[in-house]
Amino acid sequence: MSFDPATLTFNEAGLIPAIAQDHATGEVLMLAWMNAESVARTLATGRVTYWSRSRQAFWAKGETSGHVQELVGLHVDCDRDTLLLKVRQTGPACHTGARSCFFTKVEEGEEVVTA
Amino acid sequence: MSFDPATLTFNEAGLIPAIAQDHATGEVLMLAWMNAESVARTLATGRVTYWSRSRQAFWAKGETSGHVQELVGLHVDCDRDTLLLKVRQTGPACHTGARSCFFTKVEEGEEVVTA
Numbered sequence: 202m203s204f205d206p207a208t209l210t211f212n213e214a215g216l217i218p219a220i221a222q223d224h225a226t227g228e229v230l231m232l233a234w235m236n237a238e239s240v241a242r243t244l245a246t247g248r249v250t251y252w253s254r255s256r257q258a259f260w261a262k263g264e265t266s267g268h269v270q271e272l273v274g275l276h277v278d279c280d281r282d283t284l285l286l287k288v289r290q291t292g293p294a295c296h297t298g299a300r301s302c303f304f305t306k307v308e309e310g311e312e313v314v315t316a
Numbered sequence: 317m318s319f320d321p322a323t324l325t326f327n328e329a330g331l332i333p334a335i336a337q338d339h340a341t342g343e344v345l346m347l348a349w350m351n352a353e354s355v356a357r358t359l360a361t362g363r364v365t366y367w368s369r370s371r372q373a374f375w376a377k378g379e380t381s382g383h384v385q386e387l388v389g390l391h392v393d394c395d396r397d398t399l400l401l402k403v404r405q406t407g408p409a410c411h412t413g414a415r416s417c418f419f420t421k422v423e424e425g426e427e428v429v430t431a
Contacts, residue, residue: 204422218333220344227342229335232398244422276418277427279410283347285418295394303391303400307319307359312392 206240210282216252217284221294224273224287230294231302233260235284240275247272249286268292321355325397331367332399336409339388339402345409346417348375350399355390362387364401383407 211217216234223230233251235243239259242250246261249270253260263269274287295302304316326332331349338345348366350358354374357365364385368375378384389402410417412431419431 202427203425204427218347220335220347222344229337229344229400232333232335232393244425275422277420277422278347278417279412279414279419280417283417285344297394299394302393302395302398304394305392307390307392310318310359312317312319 206237208281209237209240209277209284210280211236214254216254217282219251219284219286221249221270221286221288221290223290225289228301229303230288230290230300233262240284243272243286244275249288263291266292266296268294270294321352321359323396324352324355324392324399325395326351329369331369332397334366334399334401336364336385336401336403336405338405340404343416344418345403345405345415348377355399358387358401359390364403378406381407381411383409385409
């Protein structure tokens with residue numbers, strides 16, 4: 202079946218969460234949001250393009266930072282309301298400079314920064 | 317710093333997306349939603365408990381299916397608006413019987429079912 206981004210299930214704002222995972226290490230790097238056009242652009246260009254909820258604009262990841270995400274594989278979940286992107290990440294994925302955005306771990310009730 | 321679920325950033329429905337990842341293989345299994353009380357219950361019991369948006373009720377994963385998720389680690393992202401759960405998954409994570417919910421892959425414009 203040919204894939205049409207319009208057949209995904211978007212929330213009331215027209216967005217779907219997209220998980221970015223390092224294709225080689227399996228590390229989960231970040232979660233951001235896409236609209237149908239973001240998904241189409243990502244597939245057409247091979248560069249991951251989110252929708253920035255704060256800026257209300259397309260967000261071609263790494264456009265200004267150079268920390269681009271090259272799409273290796275796109276997966277859709279069973280409910281068609283979440284995407285999993287396998288990516289080749291250049292530099293850190295997180296705006297803080299950390300490789301992954303998930304660098305805070307909860308250990309025995311305490312927050313521990315691991316990066 | 318001690319961790320308080322109330323300090324997370326929830327959406328307008330009081331929910332935060334939670335990614336479940338197999339702690340051993342790195343496979344991303346599913347994404348579901350939690351409210352503050354789900355997070356607290358998950359930490360208190362060591363069993364992952366989501367909030368079911370369709371049933372509007374707590375969803376102790378595996379309660380009926382037996383396909384429980386034992387919490388191995390809980391990570392918070394930089395914006396405090398997404399959780400990453402490292403889990404020990406018993407049986408399939410997906411209600412379809414697939415190990416992961418992300419069994420549909422987009423390849424050269426076509427949807428390919430990989431499980």
